[in-house]
Amino acid sequence: MNERLDVGFIPAECPGAAGTGAVRTSTLLIERLSKHHDLTVYVSSQMDASSATLPAEDRVNYVIHDNLPKLPHPLTNKIDTLEGEIDALERHELIHSYSSAFMPVLAELETPTLSTLNSYLPVCPKGDMMYHGERKCSEPGRLKCASCISSTALKRRQGVDSELRSGYVSLGQIEFVFESIDRAWDIDAYHALSPHLAQDFGAIGFPDSRIEVIPHFYDETFATITDEENDGSALESDDPITLLYVGALQDIKGVHVLVRSLSRILSRGYDVELHIAGSGPYEQQLHELAHELDLENAIQWLGYVDHDELPTVYENADAFVYPGLLDEPFGRVLLEALSSRTPILAADVGSTDYIVGPAGEQFMTGEPKALADAFERLVESYTTYYDAIPAHIEQFAPETVEQQFSDRYHAVASMAD
Known part of the structure; x- marks a missing residue:
């Protein structure tokens, strides 16, 4: 391994909590990467961090903003809260966001930045790239996305309350999508989980040359x-x-x-x-x-x-x-x-x-x-x-993927030289 870097790490939700695969992967990454780098983990989440078992606490500093309100919009509240930490983020050698939701924050930084593409959220307000829930979408459009959100909710029929909440969140993320696309070239580097994800983002206008595929590692x-x-x-x-x-x-x-x-x-x-x-x-x-x-x-x-x-x-x-x-x-x-x-x-x-x-x-x-x-x-x-x-x-062995991340960290951090 190369020398230790001072890394600001932004996870998907709160690491160590029950949740999606992104939460679990963030947890495992913190455990692994903190052995080789100095991590400060910035949590911006609607979850209650007191119920989570934070990983590698003896080797990691945590800055936690939890129990954030979901109104007027959960994503906006998380982004606004993290923007309050910009001065602190600028003091690290590298900022790595393991959530695609924080691209607008990373785009404001002078520090070298790495954004993980682990969802379609930056290019699709529903996060699935499925037009009307039936076929793969080629690119977003404001009216197109609004129509797709409404149509998909009607077709799924998975409960009125569930669909209303989902529709409200998705509609509120339309502008986030277009801001992310507009600021895509302001991020220094990207990490895609898989080949098709790298290809899809490149096709929509993200800088292909800055995207590197590093897969999950097995648990x-x-x-x-x-x-x-x-x-x-x-x-x-x-x-x-x-x-x-x-x-x-x-x-x-x-x-x-x-x-x-x-x-x-x-x-x-x-x-x-x-x-x-x-x-x-x-x-x-x-x-x-x-x-x-x-x-x-x-x-x-x-x-x-x-x-x-x-x-x-x-x-x-x-x-x-x-x-x-x-x-x-x-x-x-x-x-x-x-x-x-x-x-x-x-x-x-x-x-x-x-x-x-x-x-x-x-x-x-x-x-x-x-x-x-x-x-x-x-x-x-x-x-x-x-x-x-x-x-x-x-x-997909942990040691193999761990080395790929460390190499990527050093390559991106060197951009500040």
Whole structure:
């Protein structure tokens, strides 16, 4: 490793709290990078930091602004609060924001800046780049975005309160999108989680030459399987083949496609059980679909599973299914599956080919038949996929990604010279 740098790190929400994959990744990054750099972590969040277990407290300084109001707009309040720390931010050798939400703040700094592109928020007020929730959007437009937000809310029908809140937040982020695009060249460097994310931002006008892909690294707490414990011959037993889904129960996650595919798989004579870990606004519709297809006995609804209990859930699965309908920035659950030595069935969205590689099968997104066909291919050559995981996952090893970040830090910090 190179010499230590004085880094101002801006996480996604409050590290150490329960939350999204971005929160978990921020937590893991702070733990890793604080071994090699002096970090001051600037938290600007609506969450209550007192409920979080802050990582690496003995090596990290924290500046915490928590319990921020959500009105008039949650994002505006977070940005305004962080702007109050500009003088402090200027005193560091490098500022790294692991949230795309703070680009307007970074654009004001003279200090070298690195912004992580871990969501589509800077170019899409809904954060998903899905036009009317049906197809990938090419670029934003004020009237276009407003129409898309309204139309998507009507189509999803995931509860009036939920859609009203989501619509209000998204409409309030339209101007943020255009400010981010206008200020894109005022950020010194970018970190994209995956190849497709780098390409998408470049196509909308972000400086391609400043974007470097550094993936997530796997969480070592999921590496529970050894060759001695499981040799990849699990499908040879008389037990049902266990498929696993982990994630939010939302329409965009494609779980309904998985449920419909399960019906096809069973009709082909396979003994299969599906475990669904997660909760969300689409849960009732999924239960109704399972009842309609007479699948109640073939599905175990695990509900929300605490992060500490997830490794056991993966360990009990023969294959993990990622049926997403949109290009998510990365998909940390894919690494959770790989690190727990679980082959994958993944929709051909985003950069799933880059993450899954030879450790699984892809299928055309939104197509139950294609998923069922991919399942058959996986079963036929299961040991091949299982055995491919250890070598493939090395590119996502914590030490590998940690070194990439440190190299990137020094390259960006040197821009001040």
